[in-house]
Amino acid sequence: SAVISQKPSRDICQRGTSLTIQCQVDSQVTMMFWYRQQPGQSLTLIATANQGSEATYESGFVIDKFPISRPNLTFSTLTVSNMSPEDSSIYLCSVGHFYEQYFGPGTRLTVT
């Protein structure tokens, strides 16, 4: 398994602003994933981030809203842009594969 850390652990932001979430892994990994868990809902994949290529976004998520960087094999960032209260969620990064995946502790975002 991998040890994954995220920063910040939580934040309260005003609508219209942007927040960048960092994800750090203790080993080199090929694929990193970003998920969102809205209140009372299940986890939903936002995008897959591969080093050296553009992130691949799932249906319903766009790069302008959730730009992702993957500068190396141990680090990725997710930005939540032009936030609205509907973006209040827990954002989680994960590493692994479709048969085994490990998650970071999450970033709890509240937009007021």
Added chain:
Amino acid sequence: DQQVKQNSPSLSVQEGRISILNCDYTNSMFDYFLWYKKYPAEGPTFLISISSIKDKNEDGRFTVFLNKSAKHLSLHIVPSQPGDSAVYFCAASGRNYGGSQGNLIFGKGTKLSVKP
């Protein structure tokens, strides 16, 4: 439409007894199923998985059973301990499932309470 369903939002069990958490899915393209445990303010912790070519996988106190014809899986915890109290998520994925190969489709979770 939810492709992975956990119909029981909560379950209460006495310490030492068996906990059975259930999960149903609709998409026959799924060929891997995973269970996660989540404590408050922490990320999901991987527990156990099963491939669709198997009908049972066991790891210590945790056993997952898969019934492909019924599109149903269950997680058994024996014996249950108070430290098992957490939210349990069922997730499904597939090598040939559309979209990203890392896309885990999650249920909404079942909150397990194990009482001393």
